[in-house]
Amino acid sequence: MVSSIIQALLNGLVSGTILAVPAIGFTAIFAVLRYPNFAIGSLATIGAYAGWLANVRLGWPLEASFGLAFVGAGIATLAAEWLAVRPLEKSGALMMAICSLAVGIVLENIVRFAFGNEARGFNVPLMRDIRFGDLRMSPQQVENFAVALLLMALLWAALNLTRMGRAMRATADNPDLARLKGVQPGTVAAITVLVGGGLAGIGGMLVALDTAADPLTGFRLILSVFAAAVLGGLGSIPGAVLGALIIGMVEELTVLLLAPNYRTAIGFAVILIVLTVRPSGLFGERAG
Amino acid sequence: MLNYIIFILVVAGVYALLAQSLTLSWGLAGLVNLGLVGFFAIGAYASAMTTKWGGWPIPLGLLAATVLGLFTGFIVTISTLRLRDDYLAIVTLGFAEVVRLVASNEIWLTGGTDGIAGVPSMIPRAWGQGYHVTMLAIVSVLAIATCALVRHLAASPWGRALRAVREDQVVAAVAGKPVIRLKAQAFSIAAAIAALAGAIYGHYTSYVAPDIYQPLITIYVFLAVTAGGVGRPAGAFLGAYLLIGFLELTRFMAEIVPGVSPVQAAATREILVGLALILLLRLKPNGIMPERNQKAPPSTA
Numbered sequence: 001m002v003s004s005i006i007q008a009l010l011n012g013l014v015s016g017t018i019l020a021v022p023a024i025g026f027t028a029i030f031a032v033l034r035y036p037n038f039a040i041g042s043l044a045t046i047g048a049y050a051g052w053l054a055n056v057r058l059g060w061p062l063e064a065s066f067g068l069a070f071v072g073a074g075i076a077t078l079a080a081e082w083l084a085v086r087p088l089e090k091s092g093a094l095m096m097a098i099c100s101l102a103v104g105i106v107l108e109n110i111v112r113f114a115f116g117n118e119a120r121g122f123n124v125p126l127m128r129d130i131r132f133g134d135l136r137m138s139p140q141q142v143e144n145f146a147v148a149l150l151l152m153a154l155l156w157a158a159l160n161l162t163r164m165g166r167a168m169r170a171t172a173d174n175p176d177l178a179r180l181k182g183v184q185p186g187t188v189a190a191i192t193v194l195v196g197g198g199l200a201g202i203g204g205m206l207v208a209l210d211t212a213a214d215p216l217t218g219f220r221l222i223l224s225v226f227a228a229a230v231l232g233g234l235g236s237i238p239g240a241v242l243g244a245l246i247i248g249m250v251e252e253l254t255v256l257l258l259a260p261n262y263r264t265a266i267g268f269a270v271i272l273i274v275l276t277v278r279p280s281g282l283f284g285e286r287a288g
Numbered sequence: 289m290l291n292y293i294i295f296i297l298v299v300a301g302v303y304a305l306l307a308q309s310l311t312l313s314w315g316l317a318g319l320v321n322l323g324l325v326g327f328f329a330i331g332a333y334a335s336a337m338t339t340k341w342g343g344w345p346i347p348l349g350l351l352a353a354t355v356l357g358l359f360t361g362f363i364v365t366i367s368t369l370r371l372r373d374d375y376l377a378i379v380t381l382g383f384a385e386v387v388r389l390v391a392s393n394e395i396w397l398t399g400g401t402d403g404i405a406g407v408p409s410m411i412p413r414a415w416g417q418g419y420h421v422t423m424l425a426i427v428s429v430l431a432i433a434t435c436a437l438v439r440h441l442a443a444s445p446w447g448r449a450l451r452a453v454r455e456d457q458v459v460a461a462v463a464g465k466p467v468i469r470l471k472a473q474a475f476s477i478a479a480a481i482a483a484l485a486g487a488i489y490g491h492y493t494s495y496v497a498p499d500i501y502q503p504l505i506t507i508y509v510f511l512a513v514t515a516g517g518v519g520r521p522a523g524a525f526l527g528a529y530l531l532i533g534f535l536e537l538t539r540f541m542a543e544i545v546p547g548v549s550p551v552q553a554a555a556t557r558e559i560l561v562g563l564a565l566i567l568l569l570r571l572k573p574n575g576i577m578p579e580r581n582q583k584a585p586p587s588t589a
Contacts, residue, residue, distance in 0.1 A: 036374050038322075038381065084566045091573060094320050097377050098510060099569050101322065105507055106562035113555040223385055226378050234374075261393045268382040275375060276367040 003134040008252040014141050016248020017148045018210075022203030022221060023228035023240040024155065025196040031172035031235035032192040035096040039080060039104035040200050040225060044218030045111055047073035047201020048208035052120050062124070062209075066147065066202055073201020074194040076107060081193045112215040119212035144206045151202065152241065155195075159237070168192055172235060220264065224251065227267030231274050233284015242282055294420045298492060300532040301427035305485035306509045307516065307524035308434045313478035314510075315519035315579070316442055317471055318454035320377045323364070324482050324509055326384030327357050329391065329501035331483025332490035333398060336407040339491075346410050350487050357483025361476035369471050384503060391498040403497025407490050423492055430488070431525065434481060438521040441477075450474055451519075504558060508535070511561060514568045516575050523577030530576075534564065 022044050029037045037043075050072030054065035080103045088095045129136040159165035164187075170178040171188045179185055203225075204218045211217075228247045232239025247270060251263050274281055306324060313319045321327075331353035339349035364383050368376040391398045398404070410426065413419050441447050452460040453467050461467045490496045508531055516527020538560050542553035568575075 036378060038377075084570075087570050091569070094318070094373055094377065095569060095573070097374055098320065098322075099566055101381075102507065102510075102562045102565040102569075104562075105504065106559050106566070109555040109558040109562070113552050113559070116549075116551050223382050226382060230375075230378065259393060261389065265386050265389050268379075268386045271379060271382060272367050275371060275379065279371050279375070 004256060005253070007135055008256055009249055010135060010137065012249030012252035013245065014137070014145045014248070015252065016245035017145055017152075018203065018206045019221070019224055019228055019248050020241045020244035021148050021151060021206065022200040022218075023225050023232075023244045024152070024237055025199035025203065026225050027229040027232065027235055027240040028168075028172075028192055028199075028237060029196040030229070031237070032168060032189055033081075033096075035085075035093040035100070036226075036234075037077075037085075037196075038097055038101040038222075039077070039107060041218035041220075041222040042104040042107035042111070043073045043077055043197050043200040044204030044207070044221055045213070045215060046076050046107060046204070046218075047198075048204035048213040048217045049111055049115060049120070050201060051205035052122060052208065052213045056120070056123050059123075062122075062143075066205060069201045069205040070198035073204070074198030077197020077200070078190060078194050080107070081190075108215055108219065115215070117215060119214045120208075121212045122209050124209065140209060144209060147202075148206060151199070155199075155237075164188070164191060223264045223267035223271075224248075227270045230271050231281055233281030236281070236283040239281055239283035291417060291420060294417075294424050296532055296536060298420065298424050298427050299489075300529045301424070301431045302485050302489045302492075303509065303512055303531060304431035304525050304528035305427075305434055305488070306482055306505075307512045307528040308431070308438045308521060309478040309481040309485070310509050310513045311519065311521050311524040312438055312441070312481065313475050315513060315521075315524065316438075316447060316450045316454065317474035318373065319365075319471060319475050319478075320373060321380050321475070321478065321482075322377050322506055323380030323382070323384035323387075325501045325503060325505040326380070326387040327361065327479045327482035328486035328489070328505065329384075329387050329498075330360055331357050331486030332496045332501075333391065333404075333486075334483065335487030336404045336490045336496045337398075339408045340404060340406065346408060346491060349491075350484060353483045353487035354480045357486075358476045358480040360483075361479025362472060364479070365472050365475045369468050369475075381503075384501070384506065388498045388501055391501075398498075401498055403495060403499075405495050407494045407496055409494060410488075410491050413494075427488060427492070430484075431528075435521045435525045442519075442521060446470070446473075504561070507561060507565060511565045511568070514565065514573070514575055517577035517579060518573070518575060519579035520575070520577045523575050523579075526577065527575065535561070 022040060026037060026040045047069035051065040051069035054060040054068040055062060084103050085096050085099050088099050124140060127139045129138050130142065159169060167178065167183040167188050170181065170183055171185060175185060207221060208217050224247055228244035229240050231246060232243030247267060251266050254266050255263060306328065310321065310324060313321045334353040334356045335349035338344040338352050339346055364379060368379050392401050411419060411422050449460065449465045450470055452463065452465060453470050457467050512527035512531035513524045515530050516525065517523025538557045542548065542556050
C-alpha cells in the first residue's frame with residue numbers, strides 16, 4: 001500500500017510537471033490579455049499533431065519535433081488572436097472568452113478534417129521500465145519530465161533576465177504603469193500569445209507522446225489546466241506550476257480510490273473548492 | 289420529406305427553449321453559461337429515469353426535470369457569483385463535462401454509455417405522423433409560452449434590476465439591488481428552462497445517452513441567441529429557427545461536395561458553425577433584433 005502511494009505520487013509529479021506547461025500558457029495569456037482563452041485545448045491538440053507530423057511523417061527526432069509543436073501552436077494562437085479575438089477587445093473579456101471557445105471549435109475541426117478521428121502514435125522505441133525497488137517509470141516519462149523541467153527553466157530565465165520578460169511581467173502587474181515606462185503593449189501581447197500558445201502546443205505533444213494524438217487530445221486536458229491555473233491563482237505563473245503539481249498528484253492519488261475515469265472530475269472538484277474557500281488561489285490577485 | 293420537416297421543426301422548438309434559457313442568464317443578467325448542455329442533459333436524464341424506471345406519469349417527470357435543473361443551477365452558482373464573471377464561465381464549462389462523465393460511468397444509475405433507450409413518449413407513437421404533428425404543436429406552444437414568460441420577466445421590475453446588474457454591478461448594489469440574489473435567481477430559472485428542454489427532447493426522441501450532450505450544443509445555442517438578438521426573447525426565438533435552418537443547409541452542402549468523407553463533412557459543418565459565431569460577434573453582435581431600451585418614465589421634477 002505504501003509503495004503504491006509513493007508510486008502514485010511519483011506519477012503525479014511527472015504528470016503534474018507536464019500539466020504545468022499548458023497551464024503556464026493559459027495563465028500567462030490571462031495575465032496579459034485579461035481573458036480566459038478557451039481555445040487552449042484545441043491549441044494543445046494542434047501542437048500534438050504538429051509534433052506528430054514532424055516526428056512520424058518527416059522523420060525528425062523528438063527534440064526538433066517539439067520545436068514544430070511550439071511554433072505551430074504558437075502561430076495558430078497568434079493568428080486566432082489577431083483575426084478573431086482582438087477585434088472584440090472593446091466588447092469585454094466575456095465576449096473574448098466566448099469567441100475563443102468558437103475558435104477552439106474551428107481549430108479542433110480543422111485538425112479533424114485534415115487527419116480524421118484515428119489516434120496517431122509517435123515513433124518512439126518501446127523500452128523497459130526503469131525500476132527502483134518497487135517503483136517503476138518508463139524512460140519516455142523520464143524524458144517528458146526532463147523536457148517540461150527544461151522548458152520551465154528557460155521560461156524562468158526569459159521572464160527574469162531579459163528585457164522583454166520584464167516588460168511582460170510589468171504589463172501583467174500594471175498595464176498603465178508599464179505603458180508609461182515605455183513598454184509597447186502590442187508587442188508584449190503578441191509575444192505572450194505566441195509563447196503561451198506554443199507552451200500549450202508542447203503540452204499537447206507531451207501528453208500525446210504518452211498515449212497518442214487524436215482530435216480530442218487537448219480537450220481532455222482542459223479541466224486539469226483550468227484547475228491548475230485557478231488553484232495557483234489565475235494569472236500567476238508560479239501559481240500555475242504549483243497548482244499543476246498539486247492537481248497531478250491529487251489526480252493520481254484519487255485513481256487509487258475512485259474509478260480512473262473520474263480523474264478529470266477531480267479538477268472540477270478542486271475548482272469548486274478553491275473558488276468557495278480562497279478564490280484568489282495560492283498566489284493570485286483578488287478575484288472579486 | 290414532410291416528416292423530416294416536422295422533425296426539424298420540433299428540434300428547432302427545443303432549441304428555442306434553450307435559447308430562452310440563455311437569453312435569461314446571458315442576455316438579461318450577463319451570466320455566461322458555457323455548460324448549458326449539462327443542464328439540458330440533467331433534465332433529459334431526470335425525466336427519462338423517473339418515467340421509465342420509476343413509472344411516474346410524464347408531467348411529473350417534466351416537473352422533476354425542471355426542479356432538478358433549478359436546484360443544480362443554484363448549486364453551480366453558489367461558489368462563483370461573488371467573483372468576476374469569467375470564473376462562472378470556467379465553472380460551467382467544467383460542469384457540463386462532469387455531467388457527461390457521471391452519465392457515462394455510473395452505469396447503475398444512468399445506464400452508462402449505452403444510455404436509456406425506450407424513454408416513454410408523451411403521446412402514443414402508434415399515431416405515426418399524427419405523433420410528430422402533435423409533438424410539434426406541444427413543443428411550439430411551450431416555446432412560445434416560455435418566450436412570453438421571459439419577455440414578461442424582462443419587462444418586470446425584476447428584469448430591469450437584472451439588466452442594471454448586467455450593466456454595472458456596483459451601481460446596482462449602490463441603488464439597493466440585491467445583486468447576488470438576482471444573479472442566482474436568473475441563473476437558476478434559466479437552468480430550469482434548459483432542463484425542461486432536455487426532458488422534452490428525451491421524450492420525443494425516446495433515447496438519452498451521454499454522447500448526445502456534446503459541448504457543441506452549447507455553441508449552437510450561443511449562435512442562435514447572438515444571431516437573433518442578445519437580451520431580446522423574441523430575437524432568441526427567431527434565432528433558434530435560423531440556427532436549425534443554417535445547420536440543415538450546411539448538412540446538404542457538405543453532402544453534395546464530392547470527395548469528402550463523412551468525418552470531413554461533419555468537421556466542415558462544425559467549422560462553419562464556429563466561423564458563423566466568430567463573424568456574428570464581430571459584425572452583428574446585437575443580432576437581427578437588437579435589444580430595445582426601455583424609456584425612462586418622464587421626469588416629474
